[in-house]
Amino acid sequence: MSSIVKNIIRFILFILVQVFVLDKVPPLHQFIVPYVYFLYILWLPFNINRFVLLLVGFLFGLSLDYFSGTPGLHAACCTLIAFLRPFLLNLLIPQETTEQSYIEPSIKSMGAAPYALYVTLFTFIHHFYLVLIEWLQFGNFLYFITKVAATTGISLLLIFITEILFFRKAKFKTNAA
């Protein structure tokens, strides 16, 4: 399956899972909202153009927004992580080896520790920005801090489960492709 088709299917699946499964979960507590949808952006290929990455991030966030009725909220967070992704990837992985031999970020292609750091940081950034925007509209500081912490925790747990359930075979890039 070509990379584009695979990513389009992933796009749709992530949106549907977020809208119809995770957003329907009865709230356990006011601070805990499960999010995994942004994992899509973290899973995009290494060699994607930075401008395209921004656009994809924006559209991805926006399509979720139209389901949840908050146009701009998730789109802003997704563009932020799409913008920061190349910088962090450059820092975390040895340029010559990984980027040339693997297609997309995963445990196998980056190594467990750098990949965990990569996911944790972006989960935190995403929730920080999301709750910040929410907080600016209404809310207090304690609410802000605890919600970021709790939501990041639950999201990391979900991402961990996703990684185990959908173990992606790290594909080598071939010259033929």
Place this chain on the structure above:
Amino acid sequence: MRNIFLFIRRYFTFLCFVALQVLCIVMLSRSSKTHEAFFTNSVNEVTGRVNQQYSNFSTYFSLKENNRLLAEENSHLRNLLKQDYAAPDSSFKTYIDSLQKDSSARTYRKFRFLPAYVVGNSISSQTNYIILERGSKQGVKKGMAVIGPNGIAGVVIDVSDNFSRAMSLLHRSSKVSAMLKKDNNFGSIEWDGTSPYYLTLKNISKGAKVAKGDTVVTSTYSANFPPGFVIGTVAAISSDASSNFYTLKIKTATDFFTLQYVDLVENTRYEEQMKLEAIKPKANE
């Protein structure tokens, strides 16, 4: 000039990023103020259809509960039938005041009820909405009230051809005029964003004798809601020593988790009332 081009080329991604962020923030602020986001109408149709597919499937899980509610409502309505109130035959004449037209043959009707089916409903965010499968083609207008089988649920804010989006009571900007059923003390219902089971009733004067379990209903001041519809019951009372008002915690009558069939209520004099309320009274000079 050349330097400008070089600058733009160098920081192209960054500039795009800033532009997209600004776009997002503008959309967000516009949507929360006026509820008219960019091309909401057409997008509403699309998301509405997807939501419809999902709820076609998920309705099967709550058929039993819905049947019970409908049966309950039916029996309640049957109890209101005119023949139930026939006075025993006696020497004096009874008038049943069922005349609904005035002398000029115009109807008195103020509220009209339209049934609607819920295709989308959120409860977990700070800004929750209810998506209904009924739109402007079927007579839905902005500002119409949404009433569930057990109590009120929200207010319509966006309408497309076949779908409409209502701001749920569980929305941080939602505000509904309410009163205590037993002594008609007015206040306003808001949501503090914490639990989908509880609302907050503010500005009830300390003169009111409130007790736990009191029923709270929609007030006669509201332009969208017909008076006397149940909102919930008082669950906790807190009084702030520095103000003259109680803040009450209200258990919602509507179960937002299982909302499926609702009624949309149109106030036929809504626009007239809004227009009058928008005019500032002239100060005496």
